[in-house]
Every structure is written in C-alpha cells, then in structure tokens.
Amino acid sequence: MKRLLGRYGLRTAVLGYLALLVVVPVGAIAYRAFASGFVTAWRNLANPDGASTSGFVHALVLTLVVALIAVPLNAVFGVVAALVLARRRFPGAALLDAAIDLPVAVSPVVVGLALVLVYGRAGWFGGWLARQGIQVIFSIPGIVMASAFVSIPYVTRAVLPVLQEIGTEQEQAAATLGAGPWQIFWRVTLPSIRWGLAYGVTLTTARVLGEYGALSIVAGNVVGHTQTLTLYVGYLFDESDTAGADFGAFILAAITLAVLALLSISKAEKGSPPWRSRFGRSRSDLAVSSLSTTSP
Amino acid sequence: MRVIAGLETPDTGRVFIDGDDVTGLAPKDRGIGFCFQHYALFRHMTVWENVAFGLKVRHRPKDEIAKKVAELLDLVRLDGQAARYPSQLSGGQRQRMALARALIVEPRVLLLDEPFGALDALVSKELRAWLRRLHDEVHVTTVLVTHDQEEAMEVADNLAVINHGRLEQVGTPQQLYDEPVNDFVLTFVGPATSIRGEYFRPHNVSVSRVPAPGSHQASVIRVAHLGFEVRVELRLDPDGAGEDEKGLFAWAQLDRDTAQLLALNPGDRVHVVTDEGSPSAEAPARLDGATSEA
Numbered sequence: 001m002k003r004l005l006g007r008y009g010l011r012t013a014v015l016g017y018l019a020l021l022v023v024v025p026v027g028a029i030a031y032r033a034f035a036s037g038f039v040t041a042w043r044n045l046a047n048p049d050g051a052s053t054s055g056f057v058h059a060l061v062l063t064l065v066v067a068l069i070a071v072p073l074n075a076v077f078g079v080v081a082a083l084v085l086a087r088r089r090f091p092g093a094a095l096l097d098a099a100i101d102l103p104v105a106v107s108p109v110v111v112g113l114a115l116v117l118v119y120g121r122a123g124w125f126g127g128w129l130a131r132q133g134i135q136v137i138f139s140i141p142g143i144v145m146a147s148a149f150v151s152i153p154y155v156t157r158a159v160l161p162v163l164q165e166i167g168t169e170q171e172q173a174a175a176t177l178g179a180g181p182w183q184i185f186w187r188v189t190l191p192s193i194r195w196g197l198a199y200g201v202t203l204t205t206a207r208v209l210g211e212y213g214a215l216s217i218v219a220g221n222v223v224g225h226t227q228t229l230t231l232y233v234g235y236l237f238d239e240s241d242t243a244g245a246d247f248g249a250f251i252l253a254a255i256t257l258a259v260l261a262l263l264s265i266s267k268a269e270k271g272s273p274p275w276r277s278r279f280g281r282s283r284s285d286l287a288v289s290s291l292s293t294t295s296p
Numbered sequence: 297m298r299v300i301a302g303l304e305t306p307d308t309g310r311v312f313i314d315g316d317d318v319t320g321l322a323p324k325d326r327g328i329g330f331c332f333q334h335y336a337l338f339r340h341m342t343v344w345e346n347v348a349f350g351l352k353v354r355h356r357p358k359d360e361i362a363k364k365v366a367e368l369l370d371l372v373r374l375d376g377q378a379a380r381y382p383s384q385l386s387g388g389q390r391q392r393m394a395l396a397r398a399l400i401v402e403p404r405v406l407l408l409d410e411p412f413g414a415l416d417a418l419v420s421k422e423l424r425a426w427l428r429r430l431h432d433e434v435h436v437t438t439v440l441v442t443h444d445q446e447e448a449m450e451v452a453d454n455l456a457v458i459n460h461g462r463l464e465q466v467g468t469p470q471q472l473y474d475e476p477v478n479d480f481v482l483t484f485v486g487p488a489t490s491i492r493g494e495y496f497r498p499h500n501v502s503v504s505r506v507p508a509p510g511s512h513q514a515s516v517i518r519v520a521h522l523g524f525e526v527r528v529e530l531r532l533d534p535d536g537a538g539e540d541e542k543g544l545f546a547w548a549q550l551d552r553d554t555a556q557l558l559a560l561n562p563g564d565r566v567h568v569v570t571d572e573g574s575p576s577a578e579a580p581a582r583l584d585g586a587t588s589e590a
Contacts, residue, residue: 057567079501130495161396166339169334169336169340170336170337170338171322172329172330172336173332173336173337173397174338174349175303175322175323175324176301176303176324176329176398177324177329177350177353177398177401178324178350178353178401179349180324181325183353188338188354189339191340191341192339202541220336
C-alpha cells in the first residue's frame with residue numbers, strides 16, 4: 001500500500017507540475033484563440049486593426065524561411081562539431097566544448113547586442129558589409145544569424161553522447177569491409193546517430209521558432225518586414241490585441257508541436273524506434289536522457 | 297591483429313599478406329576480413345543488410361549480392377534470421393553473423409579477435425568445433441587471437457605464443473605441448489606443476505606409497521575426483537635448501553584406477569616420482585604468465 005502510494009504520488013507530482021506550468025497555459029491559449037470560433041479568430045489575427053492580412057502572413061513566411069536556413073546550418077555544424085569532439089584529441093577541445101554551450105548560457109538579449117556591435121552599420125564588419133550593399137542588422141541575414149546563434153548547442157548536445165556511446169568499432173568494421181570515409185559516414189555513422197540528430201533538430205527548430213530576445217534587438221521589429229511570428233505575437237500583445245496574440249501564439253505552438261509529431265512519426269516508421277526496442281535501452285534514449293546534463 | 301588489419305600502424309616492421317607488402321595500404325585495400333571481439337555489428341541494419349554491406353559498398357550488382365548473402369547466411373546457419381536486427385540475436389548467432397559479414401568479401405586473411413570471448417562456455421565450445429569445420433570448408437587463412445589455450449589448441453593448426461609482445465615460440469599444438477622452448481611456453485600451453493624448481497606436466501608426476509630412486513617425500517593435501525582424472529594436491533617436504541613455502545606445493549594427475557589402488561587421503565605420506573621423458577626446464581626466478589597471450 002505504501003509502495004503503491006509512493007508510485008502514484010510521484011506520478012501525480014510530475015504530472016501536476018507539468019500541468020500547472022505547461023498544459024494549462026498552452027491549453028488556455030488554444031481555448032482563447034477559438035473561443036469565438038475559427039473564422040473570428042482568423043479575422044482577429046489577420047486584420048488586427050482593420051488594416052491588412054499581410055502582417056501575419058509575412059511574419060509566418062519569414063519565420064519559416066529563417067527556420068529553413070538556420071536549422072540545416074546548425075544541423076550540419078552540430079554533427080561536425082560532435083564528430084570532432086568525439087573522435088579527435090586536440091588542444092582546445094575543452095574550449096570548443098564550452099564555447100558550444102555559450103549561446104544558451106548567455107541571455108539572448110546579449111546575443112542580439114553583440115551581433116549589432118559587430119554587424120551593425122557602425123560595427124566592425126557592418127560598415128564594410130553595408131558598402132557591399134549587404135544589410136545584416138534589421139534584415140533577414142541578421143535574423144538568421146541571431147536564430148542560428150541561440151540554437152547552436154542542441155544538435156551537438158544530442159548527437160555527442162550517442163557518438164561516444166557507439167564508439168568507433170562499427171566504423172572500423174565498415175573500413176575493413178571496404179567502405180571509404182564517405183560511405184562510412186552515410187551508411188554507418190549517420191544512421192547510428194539519427195535519433196539523436198532528429199531530437200537535436202527538433203529542439204533547434206523549436207528554439208528558432210520561439211526566439212524573441214535576440215530578434216527583438218536585431219530584427220528591428222518592423223511590421224510586415226522584419227517581424228517573425230514570435231515577434232508579431234509579442235507586438236500584438238503590446239498593442240493590447242489579445243485575441244490576435246492568442247491566435248498567433250496558438251499557430252506558433254501548433255507549428256512546434258507539428259515538428260515534434262513529425263519526429264515521432266518518422267521514428268515510428270523507420271527501423272525500431274527506441275521505445276519499441278525489445279532488447280535493452282537504445283541509443284537515442286541515452287541521447288535524450290543525457291541531453292540535460294552538460295558534456296561528460 | 298589491428299596492425300595486420302591496418303587499423304593501427306606499426307612502429308617498426310612490415311606486414312605481408314600472401315607475399316604482398318600491405319603496410320602502407322588502407323584497411324579496405326588489404327583483402328582482410330575482421331571479426332571484432334564484440335562483433336561491431338551494424339545495429340541499425342538487419343542481418344541481411346549487415347552481411348551484404350561489404351558488397352554494397354563495392355557497388356556489386358543486386359542479384360549477385362542477393363545470391364552471395366543467401367549463400368553465406370546458409371553457411372553460418374542464419375538463413376531464417378535474415379530480417380532480424382542484431383539486438384534480436386543470441387550471442388552465438390551474432391558471432392556467426394559477424395563471420396558471414398567478414399567472409400562475404402572473400403578476404404585473403406580472416407582475422408578473429410577473441411571470437412568466443414563474449415560467449416558462455418557451452419556455446420563457445422560448440423562454436424569452436426563448428427568454426428573448425430567451417431574453416432575446412434571455406435579455406436581461408438585465419439588468424440585467431442585468444443587467451444584461452446585450450447581453444448587455441450583445439451582450433452589452430454599453428455600456434456604462436458606471445459608474451460609481453462615478444463614471440464616465444466611458433467609451432468603445431470603438439471610441438472608446443474611436447475617440446476616447449478622455455479618455461480613460459482610450458483606453463484602457458486597446458487597444465488604444469490613445479491617440483492623442486494623444475495616444471496613437469498602433472499600427468500608425468502606419479503605418486504607412490506614406497507620410495508624409489510630420485511623420489512621426493514611429500515604429504516597429500518587434497519584429492520579431487522574429476523571423473524576419469526583424479527587430481528592430487530601435494531606438499532613436498534622441505535629439502536633444507538631454503539626454498540620458499542609456495543615452491544613446495546605441487547600436483548599430480550592420476551587416472552581413476554591408479555588413484556583407487558593408492559586409496560589416498562589427505563595427510564597421507566607419499567613418494568613423488570617424475571617421469572624422465574617429460575618436458576621440463578629450469579624454473580625461472582620469476583614466473584609471470586598471468587598477462588600473456590597465445
């Protein structure tokens with residue numbers, strides 16, 4: 001009886017915590033967004049002050065474009081960084097390891113200010129870039145850079161423990177069987193880390209979609225021009241357009257949830273996903289569980 | 297082993313396979329098959345895909361791959377498990393699959409790194425006999441590393457005893473057993489016991505109730521009945537030459553009938569005689585066979 005109580009007590013505590021912090025507020029957003037029907041909600045959002053629909057649509061498109069550039073960039077960088085950290089011994093490895101965590105360690109506002117300092121019109125490279133006709137700050141390049149900056153660690157942190165866990169034996173076996181370096185990477189290494197990578201990409205995407213602090217400085221927050229969806233929702237909230245903000249927030253949450261769902265589906269389809277593996281813990285379980293800890 | 301495979305580069309010396317110097321070649325160009333100690337199976341591939349890997353990376357035609365994979369799976373008796381993942385196989389099945397994967401590229405040399413080390417004793421024994429039969433079927437030069445002397449004696453035509461990176465002796469199992477070049481080989485290959493500083497095979501040590509020329513007085517400590525074999529543990533009487541206590545202990549291997557006739561019990565006084573024709577050598581000042589490889 002006591003054990004039963006202990007078991008259910010723990011579950012209740014965990015679920016209650018999640019419910020109070022996450023489920024209820026997000027649910028409330030969804031409820032508020034559709035409280036007066038979908039059509040009204042859409043009209044509220046698309047036409048907040050009777051102006052045009054372009055603000056929302058533009059923000060949505062910009063957000064997706066930024067994610068489509070920043071996420072693949074960080075996926076490639078993250079895998080390369082993880083490979084370097086896991087497979088090579090070199091002076092400065094510890095420094096690289098620490099530097100990768102820097103973007104989440106500092107406040108996003110600091111990230112934004114730092115980027116302005118370097119790439120702003122009066123910044124170190126900004127003046128030169130401006131003369132070449134490239135505007136970074138208050139423009140798409142700056143938004144992409146800020147988004148990529150704040151989401152750097154996620155792929156590396158998801159992939160690195162998997163790489164360390166699987167070791168190099170499978171790669172060596174592939175080498176003795178006649179595979180070259182590229183074949184080894186595509187046929188052995190990448191499939192081995194795919195769940196870790198998928199998880200890292202999901203987190204990166206979520207982070208990119210949700211970035212506010214750095215973008216609020218770098219993007220300039222011009223409606224219909226440099227406003228991502230998150231900034232747009234914040235803007236609507238500031239304008240006391242709560243109905244629009246609610247619906248925008250709901251769309252934002254829906255996109256992130258869709259990415260998560262996509263990951264789950266692709267996992268369920270390909271091979272044996274971690275939670276279906278009948279024999280022992282699979283690699284990506286380890287990746288997920290060790291993500292919260294810093295590097296070993 | 298890893299140097300032969302090209303996974304590590306030697307500090308000195310060169311590697312020849314079939315007379316070709318392969319020292320500078322990458323692993324994939326050496327014509328080797330390597331079975332890792334823990335198999336290093338591709339966990340995200342099925343048994344079929346694992347075995348097919350060596351041909352796939354060589355871009356062989358699909359029907360050729362299918363044919364050869366089927367052949368090899370049949371050879372290692374895994375034809376029913378083709379669609380399974382390595383995690384769904386038993387230890388012995390994994391071992392056989394690793395073998396099939398290495399054999400499919402038709403290597404000039406097959407390298408087996410402690411192939412039975414991770415298996416339980418019974419499965420290991422069964423696989424050993426199977427591997428020996430397989431070897432006679434596929435005819436490929438095989439190098440097998442093991443710490444288990446019995447396994448080496450059973451599977452190999454030629455043995456090389458390596459101690460602390462030094463090659464001690466190369467020969468057939470029989471040569472190593474009967475004509476060991478030194479004490480290390482004698483004590484390492486097969487059982488050995490020391491009597492008054494000299495090593496003998498325990499079956500060359502006999503025990504008697506009556507003294508004989510050159511016999512040593514001893515007391516029986518323990519008699520262990522191991523089926524046909526009876527092991528008699530002895531403590532020799534000190535000969536006053538100041539030998540240490542550990543050096544006084546010895547054991548003899550008797551057959552059951554002899555042991556029955558003698559009717560030995562712990563505490564009995566006996567005379568120990570060593571067979572003249574047995575291999576022996578001066579006991580070294582220091583004996584450390586514990587960290588050696590065969």
